[in-house]
Structures are given as C-alpha cells and as structure tokens.
Amino acid sequence: MMKLKIKSGDTVRVMAxxxxxEEGKVVTxxxxxxxxxxxxxxxxxxxxxxSAQNPQGGIVKKEASIHISNLMLIESGNAVKVGFxxxxxxxxxxxxxxxxxx
Numbered sequence: 001m002m003k004l005k006i007k008s009g010d011t012v013r014v015m016a017x018x019x020x021x022e023e024g025k026v027v028t029x030x031x032x033x034x035x036x037x038x039x040x041x042x043x044x045x046x047x048x049x050x051s052a053q054n055p056q057g058g059i060v061k062k063e064a065s066i067h068i069s070n071l072m073l074i075e076s077g078n079a080v081k082v083g084f085x086x087x088x089x090x091x092x093x094x095x096x097x098x099x100x101x102x
Contacts, residue, residue: 004031004068005082005093012071013079014041019066023074027063035065042066075102 006012006026013023024038042064050057072079073095081096093102 003084004029004034005084006036006068006071006073011074012036012038013074014038014066014070015072015079016070017066018042026071029068030065033065034068036068036071037063037065038071039063073102075100 006029008026008029010026011023012026014020019041022038022041024040026036027039028037030036040063043061044064046060046062048054048057048060054060073082074080075095075098078097080098082093082102083096084091085094086092087101094100095102
C-alpha cells in the first residue's frame with residue numbers, strides 16, 4: 001500500500017480521465033483501494049426503487065470514486081506535487097513547487 005499524499009478536505013484537480021481539468025474538494029478517502037470521492041466530480045446516475053426515504057424512486061445523481069493517481073493537490077490555483085519531510089519531530093507535507101509546508 002502506497003503513502004497517500006492527498007487527505008480529506010484538500011482541493012484537488014483531476015489530471016486524467018473523462019473528468020480531466022475539473023476541480024473539487026475531497027470528501028472521503030478509501031486508503032485500502034487508493035480511491036477518493038471528490039465533490040462534484042465523476043457523477044453517476046443510480047436507478048433507485050421507491051422506499052420509505054425516497055417514496056418516488058427514480059434516478060439519483062451520485063458521486064463515484066476516482067483513483068488517487070489521477071488527482072493533484074491545488075495550491076494557490078496551481079496543481080503541485082506533494083512531498084514529505086521532517087521538521088523537528090513532525091512529518092509534514094510540502095509543495096515541491098514552492099517548498100512550503102501544507
């Protein structure tokens with residue numbers, strides 16, 4: 001399992017696939033599958049049966065997961081690579097472009 005450089009709450013840009021160029025906030029990370037759900041990206045149509053919560057049923061738009069390798073972190077409007085380094089006793093993420101801690 002690889003070390004994930006993206007965390008929940010980060011703003012990311014999709015770099016590959018059908019949704020290339022779209023941006024959004026990471027809602028959930030599935031570290032075992034190396035996938036993330038990004039707000040407003042990769043929407044799918046799910047057909048639902050009528051139930052107590054949804055008496056009409058019908059077609060519901062839902063966000064599907066996208067692979068972590070297709071995402072890049074956004075820092076001040078630009079997509080940046082992320083690295084790790086130790087500062088004192090802490091391990092911190094930093095932008096390889098600006099060399100600033102994230």
